[in-house]
Amino acid sequence: SYRKGGYHAVRIGDPFAAGRYIAQRKLGWGQFSTVWLAYDTQSSKYVALKIQKSAQQFAQAALHEIEILSSIAECEHSNSKCVVRLIDHFKHTGPNGQHICMVLEFLGDSLLRLIRFNRYKGIELNKVREICKCILVGLDYLHRELGIVHTDLKPENILLFSTIDPAKDPVRSGLTPILERPEGGTLNGGSTMNIIEKKLKRRARRAVANISVRRASMGGEAPKSARCLDGIDVRCKVVDFGNACWADKQFAEEIQTRQYRAPEVILRSGYSFSVDMWSFACTAFELATGDMMFAPKSGQGFSDDEDHLALMMELLGKMPRKIAIGGARSKDFFDRHGDLKRIRRLKFWPLDRLLVDKYKFSESDAHEFAEFLCPILDFSPEKRPTAQQCLQHPWLSLSSSDQNEMHGQPNVDVGMSNLQI
Numbered sequence: 001s002y003r004k005g006g007y008h009a010v011r012i013g014d015p016f017a018a019g020r021y022i023a024q025r026k027l028g029w030g031q032f033s034t035v036w037l038a039y040d041t042q043s044s045k046y047v048a049l050k051i052q053k054s055a056q057q058f059a060q061a062a063l064h065e066i067e068i069l070s071s072i073a074e075c076e077h078s079n080s081k082c083v084v085r086l087i088d089h090f091k092h093t094g095p096n097g098q099h100i101c102m103v104l105e106f107l108g109d110s111l112l113r114l115i116r117f118n119r120y121k122g123i124e125l126n127k128v129r130e131i132c133k134c135i136l137v138g139l140d141y142l143h144r145e146l147g148i149v150h151t152d153l154k155p156e157n158i159l160l161f162s163t164i165d166p167a168k169d170p171v172r173s174g175l176t177p178i179l180e181r182p183e184g185g186t187l188n189g190g191s192t193m194n195i196i197e198k199k200l201k202r203r204a205r206r207a208v209a210n211i212s213v214r215r216a217s218m219g220g221e222a223p224k225s226a227r228c229l230d231g232i233d234v235r236c237k238v239v240d241f242g243n244a245c246w247a248d249k250q251f252a253e254e255i256q257t258r259q260y261r262a263p264e265v266i267l268r269s270g271y272s273f274s275v276d277m278w279s280f281a282c283t284a285f286e287l288a289t290g291d292m293m294f295a296p297k298s299g300q301g302f303s304d305d306e307d308h309l310a311l312m313m314e315l316l317g318k319m320p321r322k323i324a325i326g327g328a329r330s331k332d333f334f335d336r337h338g339d340l341k342r343i344r345r346l347k348f349w350p351l352d353r354l355l356v357d358k359y360k361f362s363e364s365d366a367h368e369f370a371e372f373l374c375p376i377l378d379f380s381p382e383k384r385p386t387a388q389q390c391l392q393h394p395w396l397s398l399s400s401s402d403q404n405e406m407h408g409q410p411n412v413d414v415g416m417s418n419l420q421i
């Protein structure tokens with residue numbers, strides 16, 4: 001992908017926007033972009049630099065994302081709204097063409113990484129509550145104040161963040177900026193330079209790894225046995241507006257990542273803000289259990305879409321006939337009675353039982369969590385509570401009594417030094 005029209009190759013120390021931003025290390029990448037930690041020499045802060053592939057369709061997508069992000073950043077209170085903020089944007093010309101770059105506030109690891117570091121065992125319920133509150137604040141802002149549907153909410157697109165500013169507090173965060181490329185040669189593959197690059201890379205990696213959960217909570221003195229996120233006010237922000245749209249200006253019929261896709265999207269019955277609520281419920285379940293709520297697969301004689309609908313009904317009960325037959329694609333899956341054509345025998349396993357039987361939740365935890373999630377998973381999109389309504393739900397202000405026990409199992413130590421917030 002590092003060719004004409006594709007990604008822009010970046011080296012540590014590379015300057016951007018006439019030297020304002022200096023590349024520090026790669027943070028991640030997506031289908032359309034690579035994302036780099038950069039040092040903003042103007043504000044003396046770290047930022048995330050999202051460098052889009054250069055071909056026309058990617059540039060167009062980036063301009064759309066900038067439009068959405070700009071409207072998000074307009075609100076003066078946007079910093080507290082749990083949505084990533086756009087700081088700047090510009091064009092950067094390189095050997096592969098002209099790349100649109102977005103400068104975003106620098107955030108930490110994704111919730112997917114958090115789930116992985118917890119070895120897919122689920123995160124303590126009190127932390128899940130904190131994270132859910134943040135996501136809901138973000139969704140409420142997007143939906144009610146801006147009219148934006150995210151359309152790709154999932155653990156990967158929600159990032160943790162630290163209240164420590166590494167630029168203001170470099171000692172505690174252990175992060176010192178690299179301000180220029182090493183002198184004496186080009187950085188295009190000479191063997192000496194490779195050694196210097198490797199050293200710089202290692203230094204940058206070590207530095208960023210130091211903004212860890214442990215350091216943030218205990219000033220770097222935590223014993224090895226401390227658990228991930230222990231004693232931390234967990235906060236996070238919603239990112240990746242590459243697929244977001246205004247509710248009244250939709251352009252794609254097929255939206256959302258498969259596992260987080262709402263039934264009305266599969267059935268092509270039209271969609272609105274409530275598709276994000278569906279994805280939110282799937283995300284909350286995954287945080288609490290470590291498993292995806294729905295992981296559909298195609299099988300003999302049925303498609304992944306049909307399996308997906310069957311999985312939904314096994315967990316949530318039969319889809320009302322009116323909804324089942326009401327979409328442009330309904331005939332592909334349902335007969336006129338509203339029964340699936342190719343998957344006949346469903347094994348009903350309701351959410352509260354699943355949480356007790358499979359995930360060893362206590363009866364009360366399971367009951368309360370299911371009461372919170374089930375209304376959000378209503379097959380009828382209009383009946384789903386809004387983010388604002390969810391924020392009022394009593395489950396969010398509950399507190400599980402035993403903080404160190406998680407669904408009857410001891411909590412898992414997650415190798416905090418690798419986790420960045």
Ligand code: ADP
Pocket residue numbers: 027028029030031032033034035048050084104105106107108110156157159239240241242
């Ligand atoms: P794409 O639209 O190409 O999927 P994303 O916006 O999802 O790009 O970014 C790709 C990855 O870069 C993310 O999964 C995350 O790991 C990292 N990333 C994105 N934005 C930030 C940020 N603001 N701070 C830190 N890392 C980020």
Ligand code: MG
Pocket residue numbers: 030157240
């Ligand atoms: Mg992404």
